[in-house]
Amino acid sequence: MEANGHEHVIEVTDLRRVYGGGFEAVGGISFSVRRGEIFALLGTNGAGKTSTVELLEGLAAPTGGRVRVLSHDPHTERAAVRPRTGVMLQEGGFPSELTVTETTRMWAGCVSGARSPQEALALVGLTGKARVRVKQLSGGERRRLDLALAVLGDPEVLFLDEPTTGLDAEGRRSTWELVRALRDGGTTVLLTTHYLEEAETLADRLAILHQGRIAATGTPAEVTATQPSRITFELPESHSPGDLPPLDALGACGRETDGRVVRLRTRELQRAATALLMWAERTGVELRGLDVRSASLEEAFLGIARDASAADPAREYAA
Template sequence: MTTNAELVIDVEGLRRTYAGGFEAVRSVSFSVARGELFALLGTNGAGKTSTLELLEGLAAPTGGRVRILGHDPFTERAQVRPHVGVMLQEGGFPSQLTVLETARMWAGCTSGARPVEEALELVGLAKRRSVRVIQLSGGERRRLDLAMAVLGRPEVLFLDEPTTGLDAEGRRETWELVRELRDQGTTVLLTTHYLEEAEELADRLAIMHEGRIAAEGRVDEVVAAHPSRISFELPQGYHLGDLPPLGQLGVTEHRLNGRTVQLTTPALQRAATGLLVWAESAGVELRGLDVRSASLEEAFLHIARDAKTTADTTANTTANAARKDKEEVAAR
């Protein structure tokens, strides 16, 4: 269990409301230990960037509390900023400066900056040092953003969509750099739309939806909370009732789409074994057999679907109530 002394990021009941009353962050709580990589996931508009900006001290929360290295990042910015590296979604560096000039400018504003050539080498931009920022590709600009974020050897590193615009090779290289920084003791919090990225890097993660955390834990814990799937084609001459009792196999849900059987189960090995033993004893082939364990993508989509269903149900209930009220008024 993580103790308070080990916590580098501590968030409790965090809220953020924009002008007009829109509540982007709704009572969010989580913590990140020293040397841990925590991924914040969610659909567009889930509140990830709004949360990250509060942690970075770019705005004051409407409610709740944030502590970075034991300090409030907004009111105690001077104590926090020298120990934090930030990679925003867009860096906004002066377009006419070269890569090297940009790094030198940034180093002049950074406490304990590493040599700028070293920072550029880390992100693969050393050979582009003489190129103006405006001439960089989108992926190269993201590399420059990352170089400036790690320039000060930060204890805490915030990465907002760090690999957007990178090709596959650049994404893998960035992953390796982030892993190295974490292994050296840097605490990392990143937001990403790439679920593979979260699976590859995160020690723990949280999935946000509509300003709230819908799931949190290690990747395997979040995935284990969602069922696996089995699908196959019913053998010719057989019906669904001819299969072994699905409940005894641990199947919690089944659907028949034409001749294709789709099963949902939290006990994948038991269900798959039971089906294969039955098929072997019956002397039939389960054509199109597809056995899939739960994945982070499945968990993510399941949370999004559940939230949408809940929202639709609430909207329909509200609409029906309003219509009923109008009918009662008209009847009077």
């Protein structure tokens, strides 16, 4: 328990996972997740996300370090952890001949305090598919069935591995609403996703894994703040990029040009925007297509991955 009263329901300390042949997939990472929080694990393919989540779910023992879920070791004390957690894997592997209701009812028989199949299917928008055989579901519908089974036991901790893969835009938004509702009801959610918009929208905090190590962690705003903001505009034919004030006068840390289109990079967005507009006012220049924005999570993600690779170019990608 933290001093401020926020309980850590997931605690990871110096976690390592080494596969046969000495290949280190997870290289000594540490993070924690508070009760009632959505925490996202991000990373490029092979960054170590799945290897980490499997250790949190208790599917394997770590090579080194310590994992605690709800104050228990999820591998050696699985019986104390599993009834209180829900897991949505990347692939469910359902019996294809069973109907959606039969599949949900079968799974409910393995879960303590399960919701009714009707309630679980309603949560994920599958009521209309209750009598349909699993083999007749679309890929997106199977993902929704995966999610229904993961929340069947009203878990305290929910692990979601790429939860919206294969869903259309409407299905993705509906899933986001459900995940938020679960969080608001006290469920702690740890998710992996390749959709950076999803992480930026849902996550209270996140960690970016790169080559088996944590390259950045914090709220989405804190992580994006590590990268420069940008100001983009087009100069009229009467002016060229060389007419602009020096970078230090604009509060900019970099400049790119493509003909008359200019992109400034800055860590002082308000100062740079103000200086640029004052210059334009003084000189009577119209800045066409002016676009001022902070870095996106995607830009931060790519920048962090690039910086991490440059700092440790000899390390191979984790599996």
